Amino acid sequence: MKKEIAKLVSKEYNLPTKEVESLIEIPPNDELGDYAFPCFSLAKKLKKSPIEIAEDLTNKLRKNPLEGISNISQAGSYVNFLIDKKILAESVLKEVGKKSWGTLNLENKKIGIEYPGPNTNKALHVGHLRNISIGESLSNISKAIGNKIFHVNIYNDRGILISKSMIAYEKFGKGKTPESEGIKGDKFVGQFYQIFTKEAEKNPQLEEEAMKKLNLWESGDKETINLWKKMNSWAYKGMQETFNTFGLSKIDKNYYESEMYEFGKNIIQDGLKRKIFYKKEDGAIAIDLGKEGLGEKVVLRADGTSIYITQDLYLAEKRINDFKLDSSYYVVGNDQDYHFKVLFKILEKLGIKKDMKHLSYGMVALPSGKMKSRTGTTVYADDLIEDIKNLALRKITERGVKIQKKEIERRALITALAAIKYSLLKIDIKKQIIFDPKEAVSFEGDTGPYLLYSYARASSIIRKVKSKKPVKIVDLKEQEIKLLKKIDIFPKIVQNAQTNLAPNLIANYSFELSKLFNEFYHSCPVMGSMEEGFRLKLVNAFRVTLKKSLDLLGIEVLEEM
C-alpha cells in the first residue's frame, strides 16, 4: 500500500519512487489517516510553502483515486491517506491464515551464536538468565528470518577460580557431596569458592596454595585432576538442571577451556611471520593497536604460554571452520567490550574475520551495587525461579481454579518463566538492569503474565465460540482497526529486531499487541454478535501472531490460566 502511494506521489513531481517511499510516515493519530506524505522537502525544490504544496497535491491526487484508498486529505504541510479498512482486514486474515507466520526467508546465513559461557566455580545467577534470554531470543529471531543457527557454548572450566574452590573443598569439605548436603551441585561448588574468599582474607597463605593447585593441575597431577573432574561434574549437573528448567535450547557444540587453553600458538607464530605481531624485549609477543585506540596488547606470554586472547583467537577460527559459518556472534556482558574489540581487530588483521559481533549486554546489578559471587551477594537463578513460581502458585490457588496439582505446578512455572524472561528482554540489551528482588517480578501491567493472560483469553474464545457464521466485514470498530493494523506490521518488527539485534523490539510489540487485544475484548463481543464470523477470525489472527511473537522471546504460552 505504501508503495502504491509513493508511486502516485512520485508521478506528480517526477521523483524517484524510492525517495518518496522513504519519506512516507505514519500519522501520530489514526483519525488523520494511515499514511502521510510530508511536503517539507518539496518546499525547497519548488520554492513554495509546504502548506501550499500539500493543498495542491491533495487536489491533484483526488482526481484519480487509487483502489484501496478511501480518502485523501490535507492537514497543514501533510497529505494524509486513509486506506480502505475492509481491504486491510481481508489482507491480514489472508496473510495470517495462510502460513501462520512461518519463516520469512529474508536471509540465508549460517550463524554461530555463543552463550551462556558459564564458569564452573559458581552457580548460575540472574545475569546468566539475562544472557540466556538474549541468546535464545536472538537465535529464534534469526531463524524466523531464514538463517541457520548453530548454538555453541564454552565452559570456563579451569584456572585460578576453580582452583580456589578446590583448595576450600580440600580444607573444609570433609568429604561432603551435593547429595549428602542436599544442595544442587553448582551451588555446592560455588559455596566453596565463597568459603575460600572468606578464609583467604584471614589467611593470605591460601592464595599461594591456590596458585600451586593450578600448577599441579597444569602438570597433570592425578589427584588434582580427579578432584577437578569431580567438582566440575557436580557443577555441570547442577547447571544442566537450571538450563532445562529455564529452557536453554539444544547446544550444537560445547567447547571446554581446559581442552584448548594451550592452543592458538600457531596462529600467533603465523602472525609473527607476517609481521602483524612483534616480539617484545622480554620475549612476549604483542600487537600494536595504538592506531585503533586500543593500545598494545600482549597475545602470548614471555614464557611462551597462552593467555585468554590466544585461546579466543583459536576458538574463533575453529568455530568458523567447524560449522562453515558466515557469521559468528557472542552473547557476553559489556565488561568484555574491550576484549572483543581487540579480538575482532586482530582477526581482521590476520584475514580470518567473518561477520563477527559481540552482543554486549549490560550487567544485572542489585540496588546495593554489583552482584558478587565471591561474597555471596547474588540472586541465584534457581532461587529466583522458585520464588516467582511460588507467587504464581499462590495466585492460581487464590482464583480457586479446580485443576490437578500437577497442572497448577505446570502453569505456575510457565507463568514465572514468562515473567522473568519478559522482564529481562523488554529492556534494551545495552542497558544495565537494576534488579530488585524485593519487588520481584510483578504480574500486572507491562509483564509476561499479562501477555499470557491475553493469549489465554483469546484461546478461550476460540474454544467457546463454535458457530460457523459467514465472515462478513461490515463496519469495523476502532479497536478492530487498531488490532488489524498492529498484526499487519508484525513481519516488519521481526525484521527490525534482526537488523538491530534487539529482542526488546519484539517484547514491546508483544505488549502493544496484547494491549490492543484487551481493548478489543472489552468493546467487541464475539459470541452471538452480528460480526461473530469475522471477529472469530480476528481473534485467531491475534492469537497466532502473539504466539509467534512470544516464541521469538522464548516464552511458552498457556491455553488456560
Add this chain to the structure above:
RNA sequence: GGUCCUGUAACUCAGCCUGGAUAGAGUGCUAGCCUUCUAAGCUAGAAGUCGCAGGUUCAAAUCCUGCCAGGGCCGCCA
C-alpha cells in the same frame, strides 16, 4: 588520565539507528466498570526544563560538539 555505555513523569522503561504534526507505556495515586467470551482485565484523571549548554536544520528527545552525573573497561587474569 584514555575509552565505551547510560541519563525521558514520583518509580521502571519505550521512542533515538532512519530528525517531522499535541513526547508514549507500565507501576504507584484518584475516580469508575464483573447476571454476557477468564477483573493477572478495561475506562477516565492528575503527573515531563526529554541531564546541562551550544551547533546543524524550515524542523532536534532523535544528528554533531563540549560539559555534568552514574556504570563498565583499559593485566604477560579469565
